[in-house]
Amino acid sequence: MIENIRLAFQGIWGHKLRSVLTMLGIIIGIAAIITIVSTIKGTNEQIKENLIGAGNNVVTVQLNQDGYPYDMSWQGIPQGVRVITEETRREIEDLRGVERASLYTHRSYAEMVYYQDTQFNGEVCGIDEHYLSVYGYQIRSGRGFTQKDYEDMRKVALVDPGAVKTLFGGEDPVGKSIELQGEVFTVVGVAALSEEFAPTIQNMNDYWLYADTSAGTVYIPGTVWPAAYQFDEPQNVAIKVTDTDAMASAGKDAAELLTASQIANTESTFDYRSQDMLEQAQQLQSMSQSTNVQLIWIASISLLVGGIGVMNIMLVSVTERTAEIGLKKAIGAKKRRIRLQFLTEAAVLTSLGGIIGVLSGVGLAQLISGMMQIPVAISAGAILIAVVFSMLIGVVFGLLPAMKAANLNPIDALRRE
C-alpha cells in the first residue's frame, strides 16, 4: 500500500501539468464548499453573538392571545387581564437568574406623532424608571426621566438616535416639542445604547433583525401613557438576566408567573409568553443556512465534474500504461493488485486536490472576510469531511479505469509498444 502511494505520488509528480488540470475541478469544488461553509458558520456565530452572547441579555415577556402577540393599538384593552403592579415586578426580580425587570407599554407603529410637519413612523414606548438600565441605554445629551417626571406625569419625551435622524433630520432635539396623539411633549434628552451593547449590523440578517427600530423610538414616562393612549393597558416586561444561559428559563418563569397572577380567568385565550432570543437566532440561522445549502449543492456539481475529469484522465493513463500493466500481469500481478494501484493513484490525486482545495477555500474565506466584513469561522469538521470526501471521489471515479486496467489481457497489453 505504501508502495502504491509512493508510486502514485511519483506518477503525479511526473505529470505535473496534467495532474493539476485534473485536480482543478476537485480544487474548485472543495474550495467553494469550504468558503461557503466557513461563511455560514461565521455568520451564524455572529448572529448568535449579537442576539445572545455579547448582546444585552434581555428577554421580553409579552401578552399573547391564541399564541400571537396581542396588539393594543387596534384590539383595545384585553378583557380580564390586569395591569402589572410594582409588587409583581418585584416578584419577577426575585426569580432565579433575573437581575432587573422593567414594565413598559409600547406601540410598534406610532400613529399621529409629529415634529412640525414630519410624521414619525417608528416606535413609541411608555417606560418605567428601570427600562433604560435594563436595555443598557445611556443619556447622550439632555437628561433622562426624573422621579418628578413620573410623579407629576410631565409630558416629556426621550428619543433615540434613530428618531433624531428620521423625526428631527439630525438636528439637536433637546427642548423641541413634538405632538403625540394630539398632546404636546417636550423632548428632554437623547438615549442611546451604550457602545458595549450596540449590535453590529454587518449583513442582511442583522439588518432585518434590527430593522423595526431603524425608524427610531420615542420614549415617554409610563405614567403619562394614558394621557396619550389609554388607561389600564397591561404592560410588557423586559427582564435583564445575569447571564445568557439563564435567558430562556428566566423568561419562561416570568411568563408563568405573569400568566398566573395577571389573568383572572384560567379559561382565557390570553397568556404571557417570553420571546426567546435563542429561538429567534436559530430561525435566522436556519434561514441563512437554507440558502447556503443550495450553494453547496451547486458547488457539488463542480465536484461531480471534477470526478468525471479524474475518470477521464485515469482512462487515458490506463491506455498509456498498457505495456506496464501487461508486464506486471505477465510476471504475476493479480487483478486485485492492478486495481488497487490505479484506485490508489486516483484517490491520492483527488485527496491532493481536496487538500489544495481546502487551503484555497480557507484563503478565499479569509479574503472575503477581509474585503466584505463578513465573519468567517473555519470548521475543522468541514475540512476533514472535505478531504475524506475528495478521497471518496477518487475511489468512485477511479473504479472504472482501475477495473479496465485490471481486466486488460496481458497478451494484448504486451503486444503494444
Add this chain to the structure above:
Amino acid sequence: MAILELQNICKDYMQGKEPVRVLKNVSLSVEKGEYIAIMGPSGSGKTTLMNIIGCLDVPTSGSYVLDGADLQDLSDDALADIRNRHIGFVFQSFHLLPKMTALDNVALPLLYGGVPLKERKRRAAEALEAVGLSDRAEFYPNQLSGGQCQRVAIARAMVGKPDILLADEPTGALDTRAGSQIMEIFRGLNDSGMTILMITHEPSIAACADKTYHILDGELHTAGVPGRGGSEDEAE
C-alpha cells in the same frame, strides 16, 4: 520427468466472423534441464504457442500439464500465480519499467510473490550479480544499454527461481555482440540446471540450444522442415 507437457493443443482466433486455427494439434514435452529453441517465420504461430506455454493465454482445446499440474479452467488470478511461481519471461523489447531502478525491476516478481522487502532486495541483488550487473543496480533502464537491459530482464526472470525460462526473441533487439553475451548467460543458466525454451527466427541463435523445433503454419515439427524454414527466415 517432463516439466512441461502439451498435448494436442489447438488455438483458434476469430478473424472477423471466421475462426482461424493458429495452432494445430501441437504436442510438446520438455524435460527438466532441457534447452530448446523453437524456430518459425512470423505468422507461424510461435508467439501464440509461447503465450500458451507462458500461461498468458489458454488453448481452445488440448491439455497442458506444468510441473505435474493440469492448467485447465484456471482463473486469471490463478494463472497469474502460476506465472509468478513457475515461469520467467524474457521479451524481445525487455519490458522493463522505466521509472524503476534495475534493482527494483528485478525485485518486482518477488513483490507479487509476497516476499518481504529485505528478502526481495537481497535476492534481486544476487540475481543482478549473476548477470554481471551489480554495479548498475541503481541505474534506470534509460541509463543502460540494450544488452544491459536484457540482462536486467533475465535477472528479473530468474529471481523467483522459476521452473522454466521462456524467452521470446531475446536477441531480436540487440547487436551481435550483445546477443552472444545473452546466449552465454543462457548457456550458463542451462548448465546450472535451468530449463530454457526460446523462440527465435535466427538459426545462429537457435543453434545455441540443445534441441530445435520448427513451427510452420501452426504445426510443430521435431526436425527441420527441409528447404523451407531457413529460406523463410532469411526473407524476413
